[in-house]
Amino acid sequence: MPLLSEAEETALQHRMAVDPDARELTPDELGRMRPAREVLPPALFAALARRGRPRSAAKRIQVTLRVDPTILDAYKAGGPGWQTRMNAALAQGIERMGAPTPEREQRKDGRKIG
Numbered sequence: 331m332p333l334l335s336e337a338e339e340t341a342l343q344h345r346m347a348v349d350p351d352a353r354e355l356t357p358d359e360l361g362r363m364r365p366a367r368e369v370l371p372p373a374l375f376a377a378l379a380r381r382g383r384p385r386s387a388a389k390r391i392q393v394t395l396r397v398d399p400t401i402l403d404a405y406k407a408g409g410p411g412w413q414t415r416m417n418a419a420l421a422q423g424i425e426r427m428g429a430p431t432p433e434r435e436q437r438k439d440g441r442k443i444g
Contacts, residue, residue, distance in 0.1 A: 390417075 334342065346352040367375055405412040 346354075355407070370378070405416050408415060
């Protein structure tokens with residue numbers, strides 16, 4: 331992260347000085363602070379400490395695949411979820427070929443995943 335210029339630092343210090351919500355904590359206040367694990371109920375701390383997406387029972391395998399740029403652009407133009415849509419199109423292709431398809435996990439709303 332780049333350091334602030336002297337002018338930026340001066341402006342920032344001025345804004346903090348006039349904003350009562352941006353004051354620095356005193357040594358006493360800092361000394362009374364406790365880790366969230368010590369003060370929050372265990373269930374709340376566990377919920378807040380989780381990061382990222384929940385793990386799916388249907389494991390996916392990362393691959394490198396070369397596709398035409400126009401195909402990739404068309405999927406990405408559809409917005410978020412383009413990888414899922416591409417996976418669904420590949421699964422439909424397998425069904426059209428008459429090859430057996432793996433069972434797919436369902437979401438809570440009943441839609442199939444993958």
